Amino acid sequence: MYTDKNLGEQLLTTLDACNAQIQATFTELLEPYDLTLTEYRALQILWTEDGLASKQLARKLGKEGSSITPMVKSLEEKHFVQRRENPADARSACVFLTEKGKQARIPARTLDGQLLACLKHSGSLQEADLYTLLRLLDKALISLRT
Numbered sequence: 001m002y003t004d005k006n007l008g009e010q011l012l013t014t015l016d017a018c019n020a021q022i023q024a025t026f027t028e029l030l031e032p033y034d035l036t037l038t039e040y041r042a043l044q045i046l047w048t049e050d051g052l053a054s055k056q057l058a059r060k061l062g063k064e065g066s067s068i069t070p071m072v073k074s075l076e077e078k079h080f081v082q083r084r085e086n087p088a089d090a091r092s093a094c095v096f097l098t099e100k101g102k103q104a105r106i107p108a109r110t111l112d113g114q115l116l117a118c119l120k121h122s123g124s125l126q127e128a129d130l131y132t133l134l135r136l137l138d139k140a141l142i143s144l145r146t
Contacts, residue, residue, distance in 0.1 A: 025115060038071050040108065042068070042075065043080060043108070045061070046097050046101065051094050052094060054092055054093055055092060057072070075095075080100055080104060081096060081101050116130065
């Protein structure tokens with residue numbers, strides 16, 4: 001199936017296709033919660049570290065600070081978060097979970113299980129395979145970042 005020839009291209013194509021499919025599947029799973037994938041990722045971060053400055057949240061999402069403003073505004077309109085003045089820097093805001101945002105954590109935990117069920121659905125992937133994949137992707141990230 002794979003050859004040494006064009007290994008980089010094969011890797012890029014496969015990772016890109018896998019990423020797109022996982023995002024599409026997860027987006028579908030998030031539909032009943034009225035959340036986008038980026039909004040869900042932001043909530044995951046805030047469930048761990050509530051009250052982050054917008055710039056900190058953006059950095060943890062791997063995005064530019066100003067690029068998350070529409071996403072935070074959308075979460076605010078859906079009553080998942082609220083922005084408050086940053087006590088350390090009045091020019092920026094901190095993002096805090098509302099009660100609805102805190103409670104969304106409970107049903108959202110099931111999403112991870114649903115995604116794993118989708119990945120294991122055909123029977124070709126076992127849980128051990130997914131852990132191996134995760135370790136290999138972590139190694140690839142480390143290599144690319146250094």
